[in-house]
Amino acid sequence: MTKQRKAVSLISGGLDSMLATKAVMEQGVHVEGINFFTGFCVEGHTHAIRKKDKAKPKRNNSLWVAEQLGIKLHIVDVIEEYKNVLINPKHGYGANLNPCLDCKVFMVQKAQQWIQENDFDFIITGEVIGQRPMSQRKDTMPVIARESGANERLLRPLCAKNLPETLPEKEGWVNREELYDFSGRTRKPQMALAEKYGFTDYAQPAGGCCFLTDKSYSNKLVDLWTARGKKEYELDDVMLLKVGRHLRPQPHFKMIIAREEGENNFLQGYKNIFRTMTTVSHPGPLVLIDGVLSEEDSLLAAKITARYSQGREAEQVEVKMMQQGEEKQFLVKPLLSTEIPKEWHV
Amino acid sequence: MNKQFLDARRLLCPMPVIRVQDKIKTMIPGGQLEVVCTDPGVMQDIPAWCRINGHQILSASSDVGEFTINIIVGD
Ligand code: SF4
Numbered sequence: 001m002t003k004q005r006k007a008v009s010l011i012s013g014g015l016d017s018m019l020a021t022k023a024v025m026e027q028g029v030h031v032e033g034i035n036f037f038t039g040f041c042v043e044g045h046t047h048a049i050r051k052k053d054k055a056k057p058k059r060n061n062s063l064w065v066a067e068q069l070g071i072k073l074h075i076v077d078v079i080e081e082y083k084n085v086l087i088n089p090k091h092g093y094g095a096n097l098n099p100c101l102d103c104k105v106f107m108v109q110k111a112q113q114w115i116q117e118n119d120f121d122f123i124i125t126g127e128v129i130g131q132r133p134m135s136q137r138k139d140t141m142p143v144i145a146r147e148s149g150a151n152e153r154l155l156r157p158l159c160a161k162n163l164p165e166t167l168p169e170k171e172g173w174v175n176r177e178e179l180y181d182f183s184g185r186t187r188k189p190q191m192a193l194a195e196k197y198g199f200t201d202y203a204q205p206a207g208g209c210c211f212l213t214d215k216s217y218s219n220k221l222v223d224l225w226t227a228r229g230k231k232e233y234e235l236d237d238v239m240l241l242k243v244g245r246h247l248r249p250q251p252h253f254k255m256i257i258a259r260e261e262g263e264n265n266f267l268q269g270y271k272n273i274f275r276t277m278t279t280v281s282h283p284g285p286l287v288l289i290d291g292v293l294s295e296e297d298s299l300l301a302a303k304i305t306a307r308y309s310q311g312r313e314a315e316q317v318e319v320k321m322m323q324q325g326e327e328k329q330f331l332v333k334p335l336l337s338t339e340i341p342k343e344w345h346v
Numbered sequence: 347m348n349k350q351f352l353d354a355r356r357l358l359c360p361m362p363v364i365r366v367q368d369k370i371k372t373m374i375p376g377g378q379l380e381v382v383c384t385d386p387g388v389m390q391d392i393p394a395w396c397r398i399n400g401h402q403i404l405s406a407s408s409d410v411g412e413f414t415i416n417i418i419v420g421d
Contacts, residue, residue: 037360063394072399077364
């Protein structure tokens with residue numbers, strides 16, 4: 001009896017990995033999914049934070065994909081290990097702070113470890129040559145296979161025919177003829193294959209699979225590193241960069257201002273860690289302050305807090321500052337919008 | 347019955363799912379896990395994760411911002 005071959009597939013939640021997985025399942029291979037949580041994934045929590053998104057169903061796309069495919073999904077927390085990938089990417093960053101090539105190498109390497117520990121035979125990814133400018137090029141495909149240590153055990157079913165034969169093909173675990181030769185940025189072959197498999201309602205992430213491809217998010221992370229004088233972060237930082245309006249009126253302090261109720265509730269959870277401000281005389285947002293403030297800074301922060309409250313037109317607004325149980329009140333005239341320079345917005 | 351508890355409050359998805367997954371790995375089939383969370387997303391994500399991995403949801407309820415899910419560990 002021939003041995004049932006087993007593969008693990010990197011499931012991002014997007015269409016390509018879904019199709020790649022299905023293509024291999026169709027050939028009788030047992031496939032399970034693996035998904036890595038770096039902290040920057042677009043999945044999940046932003047929906048949980050922002051109230052305006054609450055009307056949309058909050059589904060986790062990787063779980064959804066696994067369920068559609070009828071496979072198990074292993075979600076792996078790689079937050080700590082990923083720091084090194086993001087902070088020191090050997091191959092550098094893409095258009096923003098996305099270290100896509102290093103990220104791919106890292107994830108395939110983790111998958112390689114996983115298949116060894118779990119006695120699986122090979123790894124599947126949904127990569128397509130030429131699909132993404134940094135990590136999915138003809139010359140980067142072998143880099144990922146080599147540097148991850150997966151080598152010939154890495155199969156990319158959607159573009160396998162454009163690449164040298166891998167072990168699963170050589171050994172006949174999968175039939176190369178039934179794999180694909182997709183290339184380039186066009187999405188048409190993927191859409192056609194999705195239709196063939198009967199997949200509808202799949203997620204089509206625009207920029208990439210994580211926040212690091214987002215310009216404004218990357219700017220906030222650079223600002224954080226600059227202010228701290230070193231490249232480091234914790235999961236809380238990652239989360240807070242996704243929430244609120246970020247203003248840096250002085251190099252040594254930043255304000256995170258909730259934009260709506262959902263963000264307000266989320267920021268409440270950080271009240272005990274940060275200095276906070278909120279308006280007392282008028283309804284207004286919760287503001288977290290990151291940094292050390294002088295008397296003068298506190299006054300400026302109070303005026304800014306008042307600016308973003310419903311008292312923005314008032315002559316005087318009462319603002320309360322809290323830090324570790326200590327409370328201080330300010331009576332201020334809100335800044336005018338023209339008094340908030342564009343450069344303050346991170 | 348061997349019932350275990352998991353506090354996943356203040357964690358945002360997918361962290362509660364990861365915690366449930368890691369806890370269940372240490373449990374035996376038939377065991378019961380009660381997890382308490384604050385991210386409403388768990389009401390979709392934990393049952394979805396259980397469905398695809400062969401675990402059974404015994405109950406899922408919410409009460410003043412907290413969500414409690416009881417799971418029976420599958421084979
Ligand atoms: S978009 Fe983000 S998660 Fe996707 S490969 Fe690039 S860095 Fe990694």
